[in-house]
Amino acid sequence: MIKAIFFKEWIKTRWCFFIALVVTTGMAGYSILKINKLVSLKGAGHLWEVAVTRDALFIDMLEYVPLIVGIVLAVVQFAPEMQRKCLKLTLHLPCSQKRMIFSMLAAGLTLLLTCFIVNFGVLYACLPAIFPSQLVWRFTLSAFPWYLAGVASYLMASWIILEPTWKMRIVDITISIFVISIYFLAPAPEAYNSFLPYLTIYTFMLIVLSWISVSRFKSGKQD
Amino acid sequence: MKNFSKIILAITIAAIAAWLLPWCYAFVTAKAYSSPFVLYSSLHGDFIITQRDNVVSRHDTNGNEFDENEVDSLLPTMYMRQLVADGRFPDSILGKHVEPQQIQMTNFNFRSTPRDVNYVNAGIYFLFESMPKRVDLEMPDDAFRFTDNRIEFLSMADNSINEAKSDMFTRMLKEKGFTFPPRKIATNPDPRKEYDNGALLIDASGQLFNLKCTAGRPYVKQIPLPDGIIPCEAYVTEFRNRAYLGFFSATDKSFYVIMSDGSIKKTGIKTFDPKTESAMIIGNMFDWTVKITRTDADEYYALRADDFSLIKELKINRPSSYVPGLSFTSPLNKYVIPHF
Structure with a gap:
């Protein structure tokens, strides 16, 4: 069943994934090209x-590229579920609801992390x-x-989309904006170094927020 | 699972509230405070305080008021250009014949803030040629870094290690008793400076060294320190008068001047912790005015320019704007870390 869930998510998100992969890798590649251009114009010493x-x-x-990719992926993956009421069907399948919801999120996270790892691969290969x-x-x-913000934006966007009422969605959006802003406070390079381990753990713990929305959906909350 | 999710959400909301509510309160209740401009006048023998609130007031610590022209005359090294323009520049100051050019050559400003110290360093430094063939300094075509047991020069054009130069400098540092790796490396990578004093290095054993590149070869000099003095921060200075190599602060919060010959002199500054306090020095050929900005007050020290002994001190309290709460950034550092 879980395999089938992963396959369903893959069918839903594959085009978004390929576009995200091309865009993020392209942006990373463009950054490298720009650096090479600067090297040829001003010399590596200047850089x-x-x-x-x-x-x-x-x-x-x-x-802001990972942030946007995270939001878009969550929208592509979960907005149709909510609009076509497919989530109701999914929750009635003969499988643990938690396992199914977290498998869906895990499928999205895997695709997102694949994009980000390829990005870092490009940077580490060229820099x-x-x-x-x-x-x-x-x-x-x-x-x-920035990439942690991408993961956080995906998880928080999923939480917002899965929320059944607009009133709570607005509250969730407000909380998400403040949380996401924490990832962009850097006053200098490597400013987050000592905070990164805790921020990474916190970011991945945001996955549990979606369960609040699903619980509210199950209990029949609606506009 | 639902309870755990709610706990994570509650922690998130609590953290956001603890972060934003104090910030909003501080933003709404913030009052403008203009720190007075304070300079010591050797001619008057007292601090001259210029306060700019609704009206500008100029007075000394005894409350004697001055007008603008009087302050110009009492601080001739600070307002030298105005005095020259008005034809009021004196022939001599404190019995010493002075020319405006002399004043220009000996005036200097120095500033250190906690944010200059509390940040993650790139670990890559530049060492200029101290005896360049041309008058102007040029950025070197290599950079250096330290490993646990050597100094490495990297050619910037092809990002390769210049082994010959690295070995030559490592050997010289070891010969002079340098212990790898250094705790602190202070340089001034500004090619617009008039000359180069190289780098000040605090080695693993707490000894202070001056490293220069002279005619492509290493110049290493150990700066002799008094017993029990361990430097914690060093600053390379390249002022126009060329009298000093730099400054350093020690772990006992004392502050020293390193003279150009490598000797050191302790200043009359009572305490200075570069990690939490700012320092500003406005120096001239007669005296230095040192401002130490602490959390609740600004402390001013007037020092003699020849032996840096204390002439006079002044403390001006500042209104506290502290609001308890959670914060991720700080005016004292360039890190992002949650703290109360």
């Missing part, structure tokens, strides 16, 4: 200098040719909260 003395990251254009390991770590560690 090192700017990275060290002015805290430049050169991959800033990726900042060490230009920058020393210290700066490559600096760039990727600084970008890590």
Whole structure:
């Protein structure tokens, strides 16, 4: 049954996944191309200098990409369920409701993390040719909260979409905006280093919020 | 599961409330406070306090009021350009013949804030050529980093290690008694500076070293420290008068000046903790005015410019704007970490 759930989610989200993969990898690749262009125009030394003395990251254009991808994936995966009332059918299947809901979320998270891992792969494959390991770590560690924000946005968007009433949806959206803003407070590169382990755990714990919405849906809450 | 979900949501809402409500309260109740501009006048023998509220008032610590022209004359090194423009610049100050150019050469400003210290360093540094063939300094074509047992110079053009230069500098550092890896590395990577004092390094054993690249070769000098003094922060200064190599603060919160010959002099600043307090020094050829910004007050120290001994001190309390609550960022550092 779980295999079937994963397959159903794959059918629903595969096009979104491929587009997200192309867009995020393309953005990462474009950042690398821009860096190479700058190297050919001004020399690698200028980039090192700017990275060290002015805290430049050169991959800033990726900042809100994971956030948007997370929201879009959640919308593509869960909005049809709610609109076509498919969730009701899913919850009546002969399988644990928790297992099914969390399998659906796990399927979405797997696709999202695949996108993000490919992104980091592109960065790690190209940046060490230009920058020393210290700066490559600096760039990727600084970008890590953006990708955590992508995971958080997916989980919180799922929570909002699965919520059956608009009144609570507005409350959930308000909470989500404040939570997501925590991932974008960085006043400097690597600002989150000591907070990252806790933020990562918290981000993945947000998966349980969807169960509140599903519980409310099961208890018949509606507008 | 439902209870666990509700606990996570409750913690999230509580954290947001603890974060935003104090912020909103502080935002709504914030009152404007303008810190007075305080400078020591060796001519007057007292601090001159310029307060800009609704009206500008200028007075000393005894309450004697001054007008703008009087303050210009009492602080001739600060308002030198105004005095020259008015034709009021004196021939001599405190019995010493001075020219405006001399004043320009010896005036300097120095600033350190906790945010300059509390941040994650890139771990990559630049060492300029201290004896360049041209007058202007140029950014070097390599950068350096420290590993646990050596210094490595990296060619920026191809991101490769310059083994010969790395070995030469590592050998010289070891010969001079440097213990790897360093605790602190202070440089000034600004190519617009007039000359280069190299880097100040605090090694693993708490010793202070000056590292320069002179004619492509390493120059390493150990700065002798008094017994029991362990430096915690170092600052390279490249002021126009070339009298100093830099400053350093020690773990006992004392503050020292490193003279250009490598000798050190303790200043009359009572305490300074660079991790939590800001320091601003406005120096001239006669005296230094040092402002230490603490959490509840600004402390001012007037120091003699020759031996840095304390002439006078002043404390001005600041209204507290502290509102208890959860915060993720701080004016004291560049980290994001939740704290109360």
